[in-house]
Amino acid sequence: MESAFISGLLHDMGKVILAEKAAASREQTALPYSTSETTRLKLEEMAFGVTHAEAGYLLAEHWLLPPIVGDAIRFHHSPQLEIPPKAPTSIVFLANTFCQMAPKQLKEDVVLEGKALDVFNTLEMSEVAFRTSLKTYASMASEIPAI
Numbered sequence: 001m002e003s004a005f006i007s008g009l010l011h012d013m014g015k016v017i018l019a020e021k022a023a024a025s026r027e028q029t030a031l032p033y034s035t036s037e038t039t040r041l042k043l044e045e046m047a048f049g050v051t052h053a054e055a056g057y058l059l060a061e062h063w064l065l066p067p068i069v070g071d072a073i074r075f076h077h078s079p080q081l082e083i084p085p086k087a088p089t090s091i092v093f094l095a096n097t098f099c100q101m102a103p104k105q106l107k108e109d110v111v112l113e114g115k116a117l118d119v120f121n122t123l124e125m126s127e128v129a130f131r132t133s134l135k136t137y138a139s140m141a142s143e144i145p146a147i
């Protein structure tokens with residue numbers, strides 16, 4: 001799963017592009033860091049005409065990265081739009097979703113909704129297996145000192 005690893009590293013590189021674009025303009029286009037991803041994507045679309053996922057996808061194409069990596073970057077917030085769904089996108093989506101949760105949230109029973117449940121099918125992973133992995137991750141994450 002080298003493509004999932006590379007996609008995971010690069011999935012938010014579009015944020016750098018948009019930040020550079022905002023810095024180059026005189027407009028106040030800085031996006032609040034604490035907004036939800038859905039809100040952030042809408043604000044990006046309004047401010048720049050493109051989301052960081054789309055900007056990252058375009059850069060991936062420009063750099064001639066493998067299409068599977070570009071697609072994972074493009075759809076990492078909306079894996080349901082990728083046809084057919086691919087494992088790297090699903091892996092980046094899940095990792096991104098759970099990295100944004102606090103370790104305390106992960107210890108509780110996470111409520112999984114539509115997109116997350118769909119990606120289990122793509123990954124041919126049961127929800128039980130996923131929850132077991134998540135609890136392992138949560139206990140490991142709680143041992144990492146806060147920065």
Ligand SMILES: [Fe+2]
Pocket residue numbers: 011012052053076077
């Ligand atoms: Fe993102």
